[in-house]
Amino acid sequence: MEKELKYVDMVEQPISMHPKKFALWLFMVSVVMVFAGLTSAYIVRQAEGNWLEYDLPEIFWITSGIALLSSCTLHWAYFSAKKDNFLNLKIGMGLTVLLGIAFLIGQWYSWVAMVDREVFFVGNPAGSFLYVFTGLHAAHLISGVIFLIIVLISTLRLQVHSKAMDVMEMAATYWHFLGGLWLYLFMFLLLNH
């Protein structure tokens, strides 16, 4: 019997994932590798000494909160879309876009706070790394916001509903990923500075 099952399985069309979603996952893997490379570079460099100590900008706590909140609103929008509740969907998407922009503004202020501490991009790598982490993350986040805006526009055109969730799902996956990435970076900095 076991053999039979295996065999039937083999002649079937292999079960497969939506190719675009799958490709998105692979893209996220490559983004993870970029940041894995950078954060390990940070650790290696830190171990060599001559490392500038400074306090992390407090605003990171706020932006992290915003990131979490935006994931919640997006999730709410996602479930509303599944239930074809278009009003909530639009509100949820709109809120998420706004929170995304708020996050970016907050990150900008973290740089202002760094400059106030006299830690500049040019100088000891300890500070430069922080700028690179936040800057590169923000660059990805901008792509995320653009993606969200595209989805927002299609929700306004009623192109997202319970039967057409692919784009919405991809936007949600990417956005949660970016939020998670930020939390990882923040924790990393908290633990290693």
Added chain:
Amino acid sequence: MATATVAPHDEAAHEHHEHHDNFITKYIFTQDHKMIGKQFLITGMFWAIIGGFLSILFRFQLGFPEMSMEFLRPLLGGWIDESGALDPNFYLALVTMHGTIMVFFVLTAGLSGTFSNYLIPLQIGARDMASGFMNMLSYWFFFLSGVIMFISLFIKTGPASGGWVVYPPLSALEQAIPGSGLGMTLWLISMTFFIVSSLLGGINYITTVINLRTKGMSFSRLPLTIWAFFLTAVIGLLSFPVLFAAALLLVFDRSFGTSFYLSDIYIGGEALPNTGGSPVLYQHLFWFLGHPEVYIVLLPALGITSEVIATNSRKPIFGYKAMIISMLGITILSFIVWAHHMFVSGMNPFLGSIFMFLTLIIAVPSAVKVFNYLTTLWRGNLIFTPAMLFSIGLVSFFISGGLTGIFLGNSAIDIQLHDTYFVVAHFHLVMGSASFFGLMAGVYHWFPKMFGRMMDAKLGYIHFWLTFTGVYLVFFPMHYIGIAGFPRRYYSWTNFNFADMYTDLNMFVSVAAIITFAAQFIFIFNFFYSMYRGRKATLNPWRSNTLEWTTPLYPEHGNWPGEIPTVYRWPYDYSKPGAAEDFIPQTVPLSATPESNLPHEQEMVALEMEIMKDESEVLVANESKH
């Protein structure tokens, strides 16, 4: 994540019927994986000629240091000084560009780009890649990256000159060497586009292999070529982003004044403002890509070899599972050995021993693969097509170059050998020549599928023997020069007594290199001549089992005119006892070959019949709907 059974095959086919391709969509901005593969191949060949030519230029310098290079002035202009000697800075630029071009443009893009694109959909039974558009972008990013690199060859300060590994501080400071100015900037821009191209391509290959296999094409029935391309793409996906991170920090150091890699540097007695950086950090990041990169270059060649050797030995590949497991092993191990390139960078000797241990472990899966090739060849009914010869050549280089790896992998012996010609000999055999031979084997083998015509075999044999002997004549002597302590990337060595006695040997190497390079034009001629004038190919000229040979002679976009064939067996049923022919294509059901079925296969026949009956009912039902 939701899963869905996707049938993009049929979509693609419909698309094709609807619009007719004009010249631009067919040959230039094409989304057909076959044409994109050919674009990569032709571009790769272009770069191979450029890269090879550069090496001839620096071989002139190494073999004939006293020679006047006046005759090169029309081409090199100011890089030849009044006395007719080659400019030392330009020598370094030549070495750097040769390495960059060969590693990335020829053996990564030209090899993976060509064969992953061309073969993946054909051998797994798909109409096209998961995303034809991304695939097209992948080629055009590569093209753009090539254009930028090409331009950098002609600028006034010369192209990047810090070696293909572009170590800072040499590459980070404009004052260090002329090539570290604009040339290095262009190098970084070009490589960024190259990374984007590789990632787009790699994501596509992985998605396609996982999601678009035809019916019956389970992972345990995939040809080894596909396994190799798949794992190559996985390695690329994990390592190229790290190169991007390394390059990004280098860009910041160069253009924004940060100090990631720079510290306490004095130029002309003046201290630079940078403090706190670490050049070794760059080496870690670079080699985290760099070592996997050598396998990105090699694995596709090994995959092609498996296929060619099995077909032309008329024998099942020996140890199919072992081949897959060793490739998996190589994939994983390749990420944890990078520091063997840094044994002499002042790292902790204990750490060195760990990396030495890990490095030597890689020899195990590599050896497994070699044994499997040899045992497949053993007592086979060998057919020496040019592709077969090149594959056997690959195995030979893999052995001779792999053995020297074991020496280099010893952190103590490496103190003597590091950055000498011994290393040059090692990697030119095991990576350069082996992968190049894999590329050649692939071209000779799949040319009939690509262009519907055969390449001339006689010219192929001449090309093979000249290249094969040429490679050994060029690289074998380098072991001696290296053991004697002669460092690589040196413009001139006549000032050192110990190196004087190698003048003749170097001259010999240079002559051999020139002949080998010239022999490649036999191939170029054969390639283009056969494209138009070659003998018409038959549908399955090598009597091979894999799916690509079931397509028409000139497959259109969509590959199969009708249904995509279903797969019933693994791809290596060659010379199966009892079978009428010495090969049984993957599309032949077990029920059609009762005479050769093994007992457990016979049991499956009944089931297979049932499934086929069901299927034909569905088919009939579908037909009547239309």
